[in-house]
Amino acid sequence: MEKLQVGRATLTWLRGGVTHMDGGAMFGVVPKALWSKKYPVNDKNQIELRTDPILLQIDGKNLLIDSGIGIGKFTDKQKRNYGVLEESFIEQSLIELGLTVADIDGVLMTHMHFDHACGLTVKEGDTYQSVFKNAVIYTTETEWAEMRNPNIRSVNTYWKENWEAIKEQVHPFSKQMEILDGLRIIHTGGHSDGHAIVYFQDGDDSFLHMADIMPTHAHQNKLWALAYDDYPVTSVHEKEKWMATGYANKTWYTFYHDAFYRAIKFNEDGEKMDSVEKQEYTES
Numbered sequence: 001m002e003k004l005q006v007g008r009a010t011l012t013w014l015r016g017g018v019t020h021m022d023g024g025a026m027f028g029v030v031p032k033a034l035w036s037k038k039y040p041v042n043d044k045n046q047i048e049l050r051t052d053p054i055l056l057q058i059d060g061k062n063l064l065i066d067s068g069i070g071i072g073k074f075t076d077k078q079k080r081n082y083g084v085l086e087e088s089f090i091e092q093s094l095i096e097l098g099l100t101v102a103d104i105d106g107v108l109m110t111h112m113h114f115d116h117a118c119g120l121t122v123k124e125g126d127t128y129q130s131v132f133k134n135a136v137i138y139t140t141e142t143e144w145a146e147m148r149n150p151n152i153r154s155v156n157t158y159w160k161e162n163w164e165a166i167k168e169q170v171h172p173f174s175k176q177m178e179i180l181d182g183l184r185i186i187h188t189g190g191h192s193d194g195h196a197i198v199y200f201q202d203g204d205d206s207f208l209h210m211a212d213i214m215p216t217h218a219h220q221n222k223l224w225a226l227a228y229d230d231y232p233v234t235s236v237h238e239k240e241k242w243m244a245t246g247y248a249n250k251t252w253y254t255f256y257h258d259a260f261y262r263a264i265k266f267n268e269d270g271e272k273m274d275s276v277e278k279q280e281y282t283e284s
Helices: 023-027 076-082 090-096 114-120 141-148 232-249
Strands: 003-006 009-013 018-022 046-050 054-058 061-065 106-108 121-124 127-130 136-140 170-173 176-180 183-187 196-202 205-209 252-254 261-266 272-277
Touching (some): 003 252, 018 023, 136 141, 196 232, 205 232
Antiparallel strands (some): 003 009, 018 046, 054 061, 176 183, 183 196, 252 261
16 A cells, blocks of 8 residues: 655555546546546546545544445446446455554545445445444535435435435535644535545645545646536636645645556646655555
8 A cells, every 4th residue: 555654644545446437528628639648548438547545644543535435336337337347445455554444533525426435334234334433524514415415417426325324423514624733624616516625734744635626647737627527617716726835835636536646746837746656456
């Protein structure tokens, strides 16, 4: 498992599953001739997207950013449509680190789309149960409201089985919330109305988790928004703002979906200074 130390925070990428989504949808109006130079595409026009939560260990707390795609949540048809070739190994990843799901103190949900929220619950018998029973689950008020009452466009991505069992654990917030000293989850909108990013600052060290406003390294261009975005103009403006902030501070940008990079640090001109590349998994 790849690790990154940012100030007093230790980041470890867990094994949350893999999907393959339509490349055209992931890059919106950007021509394939441009985006395919930056990110590989298969013969079905799909790109590989990991769904790997980040374990944040800060001040004795164990936190997750998002939850992976879980186990047993997809029908065979959905697996084909979403290119699900691997489901979650979160419990095994935690065991390798000397932890269990009971040791997770909080889950920072950037948004509640199925590819981020399926790992929150698991089916036991005829019902779904919370996976991280001791965790506070943070999400924006806007996202939590739409999760429970999706509209005609979002109904296919906000699943009842992902929220019913965890509703007593959810701590909704409005604009932003400081989880620990220097660690904030911030409402941006854009990809979904309630989408949020995670920003950590500790002296001169910092990381930004842009979630699906910048799902991969190939989405660095502030104008490259997803066709999946409910509010693409908001995504563009928020990316412009936070890329400028990150460049100025030489911030690490971390990824949940990227199949090639876990994190990249850019300089003031947006050029790559350093990176953590995803390693191939080896079976133990």
